[in-house]
Every structure is written in structure tokens, then in C-alpha cells.
Amino acid sequence: MNFALRIYRRLAEAFPHEFKLVYGTDIMQLGEDVVEEIARQHGVAGLIRLVADIAMRVPAEYLSEMRRDLRYAVRALIKSPGFALVGIISLGLGMGVTTSVFSKLWTQIFRDLPGAAHAKDLAMTQGPVSYYYIEQYRTQKSLFAGVAAVQSGVPFNVAFQGNGSAKPERVFGQLVSPDYFSVLGVEPQRGRVLSAGLDKPGDAPVVVITDRFWRNRLNSAPDALGQTLRLNGQLATIVGITAKNFNGILTPAELFVPLTVPAALAPELANDVLHKRDAKEFIPMMRLAPGVTLESAEAGLDAITRHIEEQDPSNPKRNDKSRRATLLAAGTVVPIPRAMKPVVLGFVGLLIGLILTIACMNLANMLLARGAARRKELAIRLAIGASRFRLIRQMLTEGILLAVLSGMAGFALAYWLAVLSSQLKQPSAVPTDFDSSVDWHAAVFTFALAIVCGIGFSLAPALQATRADVAPTLKEGAVVQLRGYRRFGMRNLLVVGQVAGSLMLLLITGFLVMGFSKSNNIQTRFDAHTMYLLSIDPVRDGYSSEKAQAFFEKLPERLKAVGGVRSIALSSQPPFSVMTGTVQLTAAQDPRETSESVKSVATETVGAGYFATLNEPMLAGREFEERDERTSGEGSKGLPLPVLLNESAARGLFGNGNAIGKRVTEDRKAYEVVGVVHDLTNGALADDTASVMYQPLTRRDFASPPAGGVTIMVRSDVGTDALGAVQREIASIDPNLAVFNMRTLADHMELSRAIMRLSVDTYGGIGVFGLVLAAIGLAGVTAYAVARRRKEIGIRMALGASKAQVLRLVLREGATLVAVGTVLGFLGAMAMVKILSALTSIFVDAFNVATNDPRLLVGAPLLLAALAMLACYIPARKSAKIDPIQALREE
């Protein structure tokens, strides 16, 4: 019984302060009075019931207190709709951007690959290897439960049997070893997936399709299983549909073709790729054996790879001591090296932190000003017995309510951004449209963020507002006691921090925007609307390599004869495309010089007449001719492959000397420089001095075109339907050829700009957002300062101060804060640029272009300062309108 009473007392102590104040003693008393009687009547059950009753009431009372706080908070927000609106918009913007960034990160880098089982155990090597290696890896049963071979981003020209008349569509899929699905742990939703036991070389070709393919291209036909598709002109039977959310690993895929199919169906398998030791065409996708860590697997893999390479006498790196294999965790949509994760997190965290800090500081500032205005209300409540804790809790509730409302707005914004970016078509050859829609994880994230922000921006103001001494506050009326000018008062620090943060944000986003727009500025020496781009890929329409080569050799002649066509060129990719990957070029050694110059260059493969078609004159030498296209592309037999260099590459390798006729080497390949061209900006982030080596389009490319097919560039006369004529001509050669990616160069450039534009708009928006926030914050602070010094100003005016003098007095304080904030912000932005440049190369180019631009360096601080002073001036004007008599009478 005593024990029960002890618990009862404990619990009675735990009631909320306000409840305890009124009923605490009564409850305690009543418990003591009845406990004996209850024990007598009901025994232990009664005592338990007594304790249970109070144990349930305590949380119930807290809930009811919270409900009251919430009701009060809603009323408070409704009473000041301007404050609520500004708060919701500013914090909502910040949280929206944050949620959208988080959602991207989460879906691509941190979430387990959808559809795969135990994705944490998946690993892959950093680069592709030959199939022989994968076979060797498979034998390491102690390390790997399974190793599959994957080639991703493989295009297939798919014709549907049902509508045979329609032209084939180009669909991206993956070429996989049959054990792919068992390694990934992907189940079929219908039919079967590929399996090593069922799919053998020489069998009739089969294909497994994704849910997406089934829905979008087969209209969810219930009889899809067993149907045949024409893939690259060859028949393949659909044997299964994968689980709903599985879209392949590495790049989004719509169908999966086993490696066991003949090369006619998949040109990637030509030349006996599966048995060539040096054909590094496949990514090994491994499932670690139980208990094996990524680190130990990597060490094991390194040893095996070293062993394999030492056995191979023809391998030039046979005795290389360096690391042979690097493993990545592959269980996410985008596998990134482990070491990169902190960098990505760091950068994103920095940006998010900055945005949210500014938004929170702004709200904190507004709340401080409000807190001052509410001091009287708070003092009264304190005086009649409300605990300080209670008031702080009340103010925190208001803050959290505001933050949660903002979070909802922010979540809606993030959702809208996701929809917007999913509609944006990417100009890359292989689709990269990962599912990055916001899901419940993002919602949880936003909600948690809202709570943190809500507490973050309202705790300090709440603490300060409730610190008021009750008596003087009540005595003085609404005018709070003058605390004097505090140089390092929290509010001043907040303003300085906000100005500095906003300027940092403005400068960094400004740099990015300027860098992007500058490198985005592609100039052509002709009207981009008169150049048409179209792509064909005859090998995937069932052509043999020989037939495809013959086709391409006669195609330009046929097309040049078409009316309205001025010039024609072939290319492995559209001009001004984003170039990926660089190679190390070495200028062949000059006997007089001992040092050799090495330069890393991007490569582009272009056909005969490419530069003439682009209307780009050669700086020196010649451009590719049709005879260059007739070569095998190996650059062997002592005859080096002819290449062109752009100005930057030529200067980097040969200084100001003549580059024509010189040799350059890359690894084991040798090239001869036959021409030099201007630097062409490619519209991507790369700065405009990027070095490029142009290689000729050769028979090898015709036999196995890149993922985007072979691009035909047609420059036409103005006002002619050259595109239609060219299409008719191609159809007259072979009506079954699939022609895809048809557009004008202008459209193509527009497409590549769209992504940049979205970034520019986003970053620009963030910058402007910071600016507006800073202005709002300053206006609030100045208004508060004016209100606080009302009496002082009244006295000054009564003593003869002019309106201008008063205005100057008020503005001086704001100006000091703005000046300090501007200097700090400027220095901070410069430091951030340095840090970011050192951390990642992504922004270096954009920063390089923009950090030297005086418009931004001078303009941004001036703009911010001007806006800040305006924000000070408007409330400061009020000070001049103070009527000294009234201000003094209020005492």
C-alpha cells in the first residue's frame, strides 16, 4: 500500500505545472485519504487501478495543455496574418528547396535499389572488365554469392509484332548474364526472369521486360507473355515481366536481353567480345557472400585480379604494383564511391544549412521584434502565475506550428519541382530519367526539419521575451525598459549574420548563374534553325556490319543530291553535346627536348566535312575527308589515325609551334595531327578553353554505333523542307530504317540549355530569396528599434532635434549592421568559393568564369546594401512622424 502511495505521489508530481498549481494538493490529499479504504475494499486490484488512473491522466493533461497551446498559437497566427504569411513563404521556400534536394539524394544515393533484395550486399567494380574476369570472379565462392555481367544503356530498335507497319522504336535496355536477376534478387511479377539454368547459348532469343515497358508500350496487354518482339530486327520472345518498381541497375532500362543471344540481335556482342580478354565491356555486379564485408571483398578481388593479370603475358600492366580493383556498394540507384559520400553530403549540407539558417534567423528576428511587442501580455501572464516554462512552451508551439505550415508549403513546392524536373527531357543519348519523386521519406524529413526549425528560430526569442522583469514592464506600459545600445546583442548579431548569409548566398548563386549562362552561350556562324539533326542506327535495324558500312559510305552522296541541302556530315553525336571522359595525350617526343608534354583532352568522333557543315574554317591543315572514314579505325599497321585538335589542345601540346604532321600518342595508340580548329564551346559546364581531340568516324563506328546512333547533320537553305526530303531519301534507300531524334540544331541546343536553365532559375531563385529575406529581416529590426526608442526620440524632438537628425540617428544603426554584414558576407562567400572549388570539380568552371566578373563582385554587395538601407528607411521614416507630446504623455 505504501508502495502504491509512493508511485501515486510521484505521478501527481508529474502533472503539468498549471494543473498542479490548481489541483496538485487536492489530488495528493484525496489519494492519501482514499488509499486505505480502497486497499480494504478492492485489495491489490484497487491499488493498481488507483495508480493506473493517475498514470493515464498525466499524459492526458499534457495533451490537453498542448491542444490549448495549439489553439492559442492558431489564434495568434490568425491575429497577425502578415507575419504568418511572410513566415510561411520564407521558411516554406527554404524547406521546399531543402526537401527537393534531400529527395534527390535519398532516391539516388541512399535508398536501396527498388525491387532488389538485400541491396546492401551488392557491389560492383568501378570500371568495366572483360567477361573473362567475371568468369574468374564467379569461382570465388567464399567472397561472392554470385557475379553477374551487365552492360547498361544498350539501345534496341524494337518493333512490335502486333502493329507491324509501325516503325521500330528505340528502347534502352541492358545486356545481362542470365544470373543477373538471381544476383540482384529481383522477382518476376509475371512469367519468369532470366536464369543461368534456363537460358543457354544457342537457345531461341528471349527477353524480360520491365513493368514500365509492359504498361507504356504494350498497354498492359494480359497476353504479353509469349509474344515476340523484333529486337534489332531479330525475333525474341517475352518470357517475363519484372517486379513493379525495378528498372534496372546503373541506368534506367526497359528490357533485359541475355548475353546468350546471337550477335545479330545485339551488335555489342559482335567480334566474340565474350571471349576476348581485353574487351572491357561489362560491369561485374556482385552479391557478397554472407559475412563478407565490402573491404575484405575488395582486398580479395584485388588479389584475384592481380593473379589473372600476371598470368597474361600480353598485358602491359602485368607487373604494375598499383591497385587493380576498386569495389563500390551497388545497392543504390546511383552507386558512388564511398569516399564521395561525405563530400556530397558536405556540400549539400552546407547549402541546406545556409538556406535554412538564413530563413530561421529571419524568423527569429521577426519573433524577437514581436516578442518585444508582446512583453506586456507575457508579463501579465507571468504575474498571474503562468510559469516561464509554460510561456516558452507556448511560444515554441507557435514556432513549430508556423514551421509545420511552412513545411507543408515546402513539401508542395518540392513535389512540384519533382514533377517539373521529370518533365524535363534530358539531351543525353541514354535516358537518365530516374524516379526521383518525393516519397514519404521526404515527408518525414520535412516534418522533422520543421520541428527542428520551429524550435530553432523560436527558442532564443522566447527565452529573451520571457526574461522580462515583471514589475518594471507592467509599470512602464508597452514601452519596454531601455536596455541601452548593446553592441553584441543577439538581435544585432542576427542582423549581421543575416546580411552576411544572404550576401554569401547571393554571391555563390550569382557565380553559378553567371558561370552557367556564360558557358551556355553557344554561337554558331549560321542560323541554327537551318541545321537539321537526325539519327539512324542500321545495325540495330538488322544490318550486318558490312552492309552498314557500305550504307554509310554511299549515304552522304545520296543526301547531298537532295534539293535544298547545302551540306551533309556524319557524327557520332550531335554538335555541342556534353562530352564525357578524357584521355591523356602525349606529344611524341621531340629529339631535342627531354621533357614530353602531356595534356588531358576530351574526344569527339566526327565525320568528313563536319566543320564545313558547321561553317567553321580550319585554322591550319585539313579536316577529315571521306577516305578517312574508309579506315578500319584501329590506327594500326604503322599508319597512325589522323586526328584534329582544337586550339587549346594544340597549344597545350605543342606550344605555339606548328602542330600539323606531329604525332601524339594515347596509351598504345598513335595519331597524326592533320588539322587544327577553333575552340568550340560545347554548351556544357566545361569552361571554354577545354581541349578537344577530334577522331574520324570510321568503319568500326558504323559497324557498332554509339548509344545515340550515327547523327546526320544536314545544313539546308532557308525556307526549304530539307528534313522531309532527306527523310524521303533515306526511306527510298531502305523503308525499314528507323530514323530517330529528329530536330533542328536550335531545338537540340535549347534542350541542352533547359537543364542549365532550370539550375540557373533555381540558384537565381535561391539568391533572390535570400535577398528578400534579408530585407524583411532588416525592416523588422528597424521597425522594432524605432518602436523601442519612441520615448527617447520624443525627448530628442522635444529638445529641438530636427526630423532629419532623428532619421539619421535611426538609420545609422542599421547602416552599421549592414556594413559589417556585407564585409563578413563578402569574405565568407570568397572562402566558400575556395572551399567548394577544392572540394569538388563540379563548380570550378562556373566559378572561374564568374569570380572575375566585376558586375557581380561589386554589384551584389551594392544591391544588397541598397535594398537593406531601403528596408531600414521605410520603418525609420516612422520615427520622424513621432509626435513628441504624445510619446512623452504615454508615460
Next chain:
Amino acid sequence: MPEIDPQSFLPLKTQWFHIMFSLAGGEQHGYGIMQEVLERTSGKVRLWPATLYGSFKRLIEAELIEESDERPAPELDDARRRYYRLTAFGRRVLDAECDRLQELVSAIRVKQAMNATS
């Protein structure tokens, strides 16, 4: 303060009804109410202490009862305790509840009578 319809409180929660019913006879303190309810229901309904005071708080918030500053005769007074009484509004709500219960009972009677005759 706008007039609230007494009907909006009906049917009254069991504890509320018992507390208000006990207060109908005059002011009373928590322990007294507890004892009275216990006696009236022959020990079937016990208002547990925390629930009792939680109900007081809500009844006061709803302005159905109020704290009383009048004290009973000194020899009966327990100075340590807080006394409560019905407000005028609370009385109207209690009356409305009694009416409702009465109607319910007479409806049941009519039904039983009909069943008996048929």
C-alpha cells in the same frame, strides 16, 4: 460571451453526470463527491482521484461548475479542501440531461407496456 446551447453537452459523460448530480444538492468537495457517488450507486461507480480532478478542470473550463468561496458551517468545514458548485448554466445542462433521461425511460416504459399487451 455567446450563449451555448445546453443540448450540445448531451448526453453527458458518466463522470460528469455523477459529479454534477452530486453538486445539485449544494457545494461539495472532491472527497465528498466521491463518497456520495459511491453510496448512491451502492459502490458500483467509483470516481478515481485523477479522473475526478481532470473532470473538474474540464467542467470548469466548460463553465458547468465553479469553485465556491462560500463555506459550509464551520463544524463541517474541511479547510484544506476546495469546494465546487454548479453554475446556473450547469444547472440548466443538468436539467436538460434529466429531461432526456426521463424521456428515455418513459419511451422504454411505453414499449414494455406495448410488448406486455400484445
